[in-house]
Amino acid sequence: MAKRICVVEDDESIRALLLAALSAEGYQVNGYSSAEEALAALSELRPDLILFDIMLEGMDGVTALKLVRRNPVFSATKVILLTAKDTETDKVTGLDAGADDYVTKPFSVLELSARVRAALRGTAPVQPEVQRFGPLTIDMKTREVQLSGEPVELTYKEFELLKMLVQNADRVLPREELLQSVWGYDYIGETRTLDMHIGTLRGKLGDTASDSQFIRTVRGVGYRFIGQQPQ
Template identity: 40%
Template structure:
């Protein structure tokens, strides 16, 4: 799941992004409304955390723009103003929920999970490709019922491949889908993670070409 955090308090933004990353979310951070809008037009987000008071473009205007462009992803507004008028303004702008600073981190994460569940058309289900099974909700991966231990990035790459099946995914696409926009690694990082992932799949009994390399284009799962 990819989240956009828009918060002009750098200390709070760093703390929140680290806490969300620990929950296995991919988090992009913007410190003003103009940069946030660039991110929103560049990538689809599963959820957006918007501070109300932002430089250049405020959170309410951002939320209104999103809704006017047909974006239905959940929006959670963050604000230091705790009045019914402010809450009504946020909800009228198209926000799905409203949290007042200072807030409890565990409550924020619980609210995010609830909004993500609500925003999904269907509940998370186990993904399957041949004898490989991956559960996005529990982070369990098995091949022929043999458990496979994966790092968070290996898990994210495998989930991405399984959701796209035989579609070829370039290294650039994998980077954009999984890593942060602010400091993405080089494409060799994707290659290294794929090498480790292939090795773990092979050890569990999968074919050594379970993840195929389509030379010059990218990667996909082998036909089953």
């Protein structure tokens, strides 16, 4: 029997995206715009996993999570928090309240799907804060990047783009998904914005059109970060 997931997200476009993506993965999915609405339905649905947006109107996601954790009926239910906040305190607060994992917005649908699968298996994927790919070193916490020991100055968008590519290393990420996750829904279709940033990012990482060590173009689809670097 398919696992059931409840999505609690007050942004209609994000909720619709999550419902479509998770349904495509074969889950039974129910969506709610408020914590109050979701909590009223949980006893009947008995979901295997709940996605709670933290910044909900009315009751926030952390408060709703605490109520879920007080009910022994949901002791086996997994909870992932969706948050626009990326500070250590916010993450610790959520985990201390009983969350099994958290995903920071903007997020990759591929990453979220992987975290859902991992949570339902009982183990959330953990990526090291400092990641190394040949001469490239990326500190996800401090947002510092070095190439052959020298600092690489990236803009906020360039780092977010690199972060998403790295988190999905060796996977082809479609242009539309990169735009949606890094720039938001208003930029869907504006692929020139993405291509220009990719070009600038490549230049800072030492990639060239004829020799792309880190970021490869998949013609007609998008981009792929090369995770397996030659020794």
